[in-house]
Amino acid sequence: MFGALDISVSGMVAQRTRLTAISANIANRSSYEADGLPYRARQVMLAPGDPAATTASGRALGVHVSEIEVSQAGFGYNWSPDDPKAIKSGPYAGYVAQSNVDPFVEQMNAMQATRAYEANVTAAEATKAMVTQALRLLA
């Protein structure tokens, strides 16, 4: 039964990590990386199983963040030849490259992650109610 709690907690952790990445993406929409290129969106990849769980059933089941990928989607380009970040030569001369974070996609992902988090909380509440029922057998 505590395995079920482990599983729900792994789900909450994974969804919270997703939300963290989404907030980072939105916050860095106009940032530039150290190499001078615009910020690239970070995407959290989930996979079944939870290596960090304390119980055997928790390790076999549950969910974990397998990796955080850097989105390779193309940059946006804005015509702004006077900007110090404007591209000097090539087909995009005079344009400024912009981050590939899509605010609409991030909003949708944030909603999805929040609902999935809530679903995990509901499951954890149900498990807790069951544990309480079992404990009442003794009283």
Next chain:
Amino acid sequence: MIGDLSNSGSMPVLADLMRFTARRQTVIAHNIANLDTPGFLQTDASPEKFQEALREAVEKRRNATGGERGELPAFETDEVRRLADGSIRLMPGTPSGNILYHDRNNRDLERLMQDLSENGLMYRVSADLMRRQTDLLRSAIAQRP
């Protein structure tokens, strides 16, 4: 002798039902945790099949002991295995119910939430009935209602 106290009547059946629902709870929690894991297929162990197997086990016990006393025999279906010591192991299958989404996940949140609350209710019912039985035993021991 003392074992007959917990082995008579519906007690072993209720205990099995509680074990099964507790195990199934982990499966449902697993499905909910993987709501948007790409490529994940929902798993489940059907409670109907389990109850069918449980009914057969009760039937077998009745034929063996002639009454409603004694351990339940071990049984096994393709999703559930009940060992002789009473422990229950699930081998959840992947029922192909819902459509696959673009991330190759066949999530069905509403059905999942229904399963969750039904499973919790089932556990609650068996725990309540079990408590009724132990209360009965307790009042018999205390020799007062």
